Amino acid sequence: MSANQVTYGFCYSEVSREYKVLRLVVREQIHISELKIYTLGVGEKWRNVGEVPCPTRYNFCQVIVNGALHWIHNEDDDRIYSFDIESEMIKSLPAPPGLETPLCALKILEVGNCLCLTYNNIRRFAKTDIQLMKEYGVAESWIKDTILVNSIPRNFRQCNLNPILIWKEGQILIQSYRSLDSYRPESKRFI
Known part of the structure; x- marks a missing residue:
């Protein structure tokens, strides 16, 4: 059985006026991170966004700039990562x-x-x-x-x-x- 780390983030879409909860599950033994999204008031299920190449281990920083939620990988890395609230895409920014x-x-x-x-x-x-x-x-x-x-x-x-x-x-x-x-x-x- 693999050890998992679960991290949550919370954001608000100015365009759709929806609140979104993000759940990132880091599966330690197989080095995979999966991001799921739950939109409050829309459906009753978590939607799987897919594997994430840039896990965060302990928390999403609740830092929202330019319509995106940002975080730093908790290991040596030279990128800042973001989740675009509208497109639901993950991108990286230069340090x-x-x-x-x-x-x-x-x-x-x-x-x-x-x-x-x-x-x-x-x-x-x-x-x-x-x-x-x-x-x-x-x-x-x-x-x-x-x-x-x-x-x-x-x-x-x-x-x-x-x-x-x-x-x-x-x-x-x-x-x-x-x-x-x-x-x-x-x-x-x-x-």
Whole structure:
């Protein structure tokens, strides 16, 4: 009997106005992943989309950008994967060029309707890296910002920094465990 990992995702179609539940079953011993979809209120069965070449092992990130649900493979891989909510197709997107940190160690987010990757390593390297894909699907559109520990407010230094949104003149609203603060990429300072 093979060990299976089951992962669920949830998304909403703006076009059809339907909610969809995704179920990815990773069959460990035979290295196959199957994606099934259940559309709430439509039929009573899971539909099989087929085998997935890019399994996720523990969770779908609930990151929706450009009409697609995104995730990172939890093993060494240099691609970001997406499930197009309308076409129900799985695609891959390029990781940032010259990425120093393995993609599986990064956290994927949606910030300002852009894909965002963060790597919090304040304790070891005294910095947090933020990468934004400014033009969806274009590898050359990734931009990187490094927040150095000496610019981070003291109440943020013991926590992971999570970008939430881009607002007022390109400032990035960043959340830590108990605080919110605004970061200015051009001056490399919190305000």
